[in-house]
Amino acid sequence: MTKRLGVLTSGGDAPGMNAALRAVVRAALDRGAEIYAIYEGYRGMIAGGDQIRPMTWNSVGGILQRGGTVIGTARCPDFQTRDGRKQAVRNLLEREIDGLVVIGGDGSLTGANLLRQEWAELVAELVDEGAVSADLAERHRALSIAGLVGSIDNDMYGTDMTIGADTALHRITDAVDAITSTAASHQRAFVVEVMGRRCGYLAVMSAIATGAEWVLIPESPPDFEHEDWQARMCEVLRSGLKMGRRDNIVIVAEGAQDRHGNPITSEYVRQALEDGLGEDVRITVLGHVQRGGSPTAYDRILSTIMGVEAVDAVLSADPATDSLMIGIQNNKVVRLPLMECVKKTLEINAAIKSGDYDKAMQLRGRSFRTAFEILRTLTRAAPHAPTPGQKRLRIGVMNASGPAPGMNAAVRAAVRLAADRGHVLLGIRRGFRGLINDDLFEFEWMGVNGWAPMGGSELGTSRKVPDGKDYYAVARTLEEHRIDALVIVGGWSGYEAALRLYQERDNYPAFNIPIICIPASINNNLPGAQHSIGADTALNSITEVVDKIKQSAVASNRCFVVEVMGRYCGYLALMSAIATGAERVYLHEEGVRLADLQQDIQQLIKGFNHGKRLGLLIRSEGANPLYTTQFLAALFEEESGDLFNVRISVLGHLQQGGDPAPFDRILAVRLAARAVERLEEWHAEQPDEAPIVCMGYQHGELTFTPIDEAMRMTDPVYHRPKKQWWMDLRPVARMLAQPDPSIDGVEDEPAVQPL
Numbered sequence: 001m002t003k004r005l006g007v008l009t010s011g012g013d014a015p016g017m018n019a020a021l022r023a024v025v026r027a028a029l030d031r032g033a034e035i036y037a038i039y040e041g042y043r044g045m046i047a048g049g050d051q052i053r054p055m056t057w058n059s060v061g062g063i064l065q066r067g068g069t070v071i072g073t074a075r076c077p078d079f080q081t082r083d084g085r086k087q088a089v090r091n092l093l094e095r096e097i098d099g100l101v102v103i104g105g106d107g108s109l110t111g112a113n114l115l116r117q118e119w120a121e122l123v124a125e126l127v128d129e130g131a132v133s134a135d136l137a138e139r140h141r142a143l144s145i146a147g148l149v150g151s152i153d154n155d156m157y158g159t160d161m162t163i164g165a166d167t168a169l170h171r172i173t174d175a176v177d178a179i180t181s182t183a184a185s186h187q188r189a190f191v192v193e194v195m196g197r198r199c200g201y202l203a204v205m206s207a208i209a210t211g212a213e214w215v216l217i218p219e220s221p222p223d224f225e226h227e228d229w230q231a232r233m234c235e236v237l238r239s240g241l242k243m244g245r246r247d248n249i250v251i252v253a254e255g256a257q258d259r260h261g262n263p264i265t266s267e268y269v270r271q272a273l274e275d276g277l278g279e280d281v282r283i284t285v286l287g288h289v290q291r292g293g294s295p296t297a298y299d300r301i302l303s304t305i306m307g308v309e310a311v312d313a314v315l316s317a318d319p320a321t322d323s324l325m326i327g328i329q330n331n332k333v334v335r336l337p338l339m340e341c342v343k344k345t346l347e348i349n350a351a352i353k354s355g356d357y358d359k360a361m362q363l364r365g366r367s368f369r370t371a372f373e374i375l376r377t378l379t380r381a382a383p384h385a386p387t388p389g390q391k392r393l394r395i396g397v398m399n400a401s402g403p404a405p406g407m408n409a410a411v412r413a414a415v416r417l418a419a420d421r422g423h424v425l426l427g428i429r430r431g432f433r434g435l436i437n438d439d440l441f442e443f444e445w446m447g448v449n450g451w452a453p454m455g456g457s458e459l460g461t462s463r464k465v466p467d468g469k470d471y472y473a474v475a476r477t478l479e480e481h482r483i484d485a486l487v488i489v490g491g492w493s494g495y496e497a498a499l500r501l502y503q504e505r506d507n508y509p510a511f512n513i514p515i516i517c518i519p520a521s522i523n524n525n526l527p528g529a530q531h532s533i534g535a536d537t538a539l540n541s542i543t544e545v546v547d548k549i550k551q552s553a554v555a556s557n558r559c560f561v562v563e564v565m566g567r568y569c570g571y572l573a574l575m576s577a578i579a580t581g582a583e584r585v586y587l588h589e590e591g592v593r594l595a596d597l598q599q600d601i602q603q604l605i606k607g608f609n610h611g612k613r614l615g616l617l618i619r620s621e622g623a624n625p626l627y628t629t630q631f632l633a634a635l636f637e638e639e640s641g642d643l644f645n646v647r648i649s650v651l652g653h654l655q656q657g658g659d660p661a662p663f664d665r666i667l668a669v670r671l672a673a674r675a676v677e678r679l680e681e682w683h684a685e686q687p688d689e690a691p692i693v694c695m696g697y698q699h700g701e702l703t704f705t706p707i708d709e710a711m712r713m714t715d716p717v718y719h720r721p722k723k724q725w726w727m728d729l730r731p732v733a734r735m736l737a738q739p740d741p742s743i744d745g746v747e748d749e750p751a752v753q754p755l
């Protein structure tokens with residue numbers, strides 16, 4: 001018998017739910033199961049009838065980029081009653097559904113688990129009442145559950161990110177960036193209230209991303225001498241204005257409270273600031289704008305891979321096991337015991353309510369605690385004075401290789417965090433050209449004010465790699481400025497230059513200093529790091545443009561060939577294909593064959609003959625030297641006849657521009673903070689050793705890889721890692737983009753009925 005699954009969205013909506021729905025429906029059909037959408041959440045499950053509808057492959061076409069949830073969500077008090085759940089079981093049995101994928105928050109997932117626990121008992125009652133047959137009950141003795149956490153708050157224990165949190169962070173960051181410009185114009189303070197209930201994730205991360213001056217969160221209420229935190233807040237903000245800052249942004253989580261459990265509202269903070277600063281203060285409550293709109297590329301990809309995993313989990317589930325939650329840990333999708341995660345989440349809320357804030361911070365995890373500690377330094381009005389007798393390192397910092405959004409955020413963090421530890425930061429202009437030409441300057445604390453949201457590179461950058469007589473010039477500059485360590489924020493050219501310095505150490509003793517390479521490249525092609533600063537921004541730029549291209553194409557029976565950057569690395573192409581629903585992606589890693597192009601042409605012609613109105617093909621710029629973007633467009637246009645026309649969109653350097661995404665800003669700060677700590681550790685523990693390393697997150701851990709070892713992990717011809725983790729997602733992208741396997745159809749307009 002064919003397995004039948006149901007999928008529903010419940011609780012508050014979150015951007016990315018539609019991407020998850022699309023993935024669940026198509027993965028289920030691809031695996032040979034039947035899939036039903038349960039409209040309006042648990043209310044639709046109880047109502048039955050046309051609220052539980054079978055889905056086809058094309059039912060979820062065109063919904064990937066839509067915010068909210070196309071199958072609706074609603075609160076359902078009836079589901080909290082036993083009779084309500086029994087009616088829900090009856091409606092599921094009538095359609096022989098005994099597997100559920102639930103996309104929602106902790107309350108929705110708890111309700112699903114309760115339904116699973118009561119299933120056998122409720123089925124038996126329905127048999128006794130004659131509502132269902134004994135044969136039907138025997139075929140469906142257990143209910144399998146897989147939960148996806150859809151919550152902008154990112155408040156679920158066990159998963160690094162929840163569906164919708166990244167999009168909400170984008171909304172907040174965009175709003176605060178806009179507010180900052182008007183605040184600076186008037187030298188005014190603003191209080192910005194963000195969502196999060198009892199979770200301070202959005203407040204903390206948006207404060208790091210925007211360079212806010214103060215933040216208030218539930219997990220760590222303000223704690224100062226005599227509990228006069230309001231006076232301390234005003235003192236810090238006033239000092240910042242005296243140092244030259246023109247604006248003050250205070251971010252308040254909606255669940256913020258003092259150490260006695262009293263709410264700290266945005267209005268309360270506004271009044272405290274007006275009284276303490278003696279100036280007008282404005283409030284902006286962002287509200288539900290944080291929850292709405294099109295999901296970011298990250299949320300689309302996260303929702304997609306989680307949705308596929310949820311289907312596989314339900315289809316392979318042992319009825320005797322507990323319900324599963326699908327999460328992501330260390331960049332890997334994982335299956336977790338659902339109720340254990342819910343229990344820990346509720347434990348955090350209970351700790352906050354009881355005033356046990358240390359426990360709440362501990363349960364939030366190391367990543368959250370580290371981010372909060374970094375933020376406390378970044379928000380200082382001035383650095384701590386150096387400790388008498390301490391070794392004050394003179395650290396050079398530069399950008400190298402092509403520009404990547406987030407470089408400025410990394411430099412700002414390095415400058416402030418190192419200066420607060422008593423060190424001296426020297427800015428090097430235009431990468432290694434600055435070292436060669438002795439173009440350096442000493443940073444001041446306020447010299448990096450306002451850099452967090454800025455794209456490009458304020459220091460300037462270049463692809464210059466020293467060679468020949470350049471080595472002498474670099475060595476002379478390092479010696480004259482007494483540089484003890486070097487931080488290179490950049491891409492392939494920066495890494496190659498660091499390797500050259502390592503190889504020339506025997507000839508130039510000045511190169512025997514610690515050097516750390518922080519990965520910054522939109523291509524995401526650097527060794528020793530799963531994510532490079534700038535890649536997420538580029539991916540979102542591509543996704544936003546392609547969304548607009550799809551709207552243009554669908555109006556006029558058109559196929560677009562979109563060329564994206566990446567050189568010979570297919571990260572941007574593959575990830576943007578998943579995020580936009582492109583039906584074909586051409587990668588250098590796979591190559592392009594004539595047989596592939598013939599098949600693609602046949603598929604396009606078949607699709608447009610069956611009513612298809614748009615085609616989307618994404619080509620990585622280095623996919624093939626012969627089969628160029630122009631060649632593909634001309635070939636498809638010629639073969640299409642009058643059926644459809646073909647257009648080209650070469651996105652070019654817009655992928656390198658723009659303000660950095662929150663993901664890139666936060667990644668930049670985390671990497672810079674650890675780089676400064678590591679330099680201190682090396683000088684304290686092994687002052688005679690001077691490693692040259694590249695750093696980055698690998699499997700959730702921040703690692704430092706010797707530069708010579710890292711470069712051996714790469715392809716020297718194509719400048720990309722030999723092992724590329726994102727290629728593991730290629731089968732998912734291929735499966736979701738294929739035409740309907742049952743009818744050999746195509747993705748076109750959504751068949752989901754409007755709410």
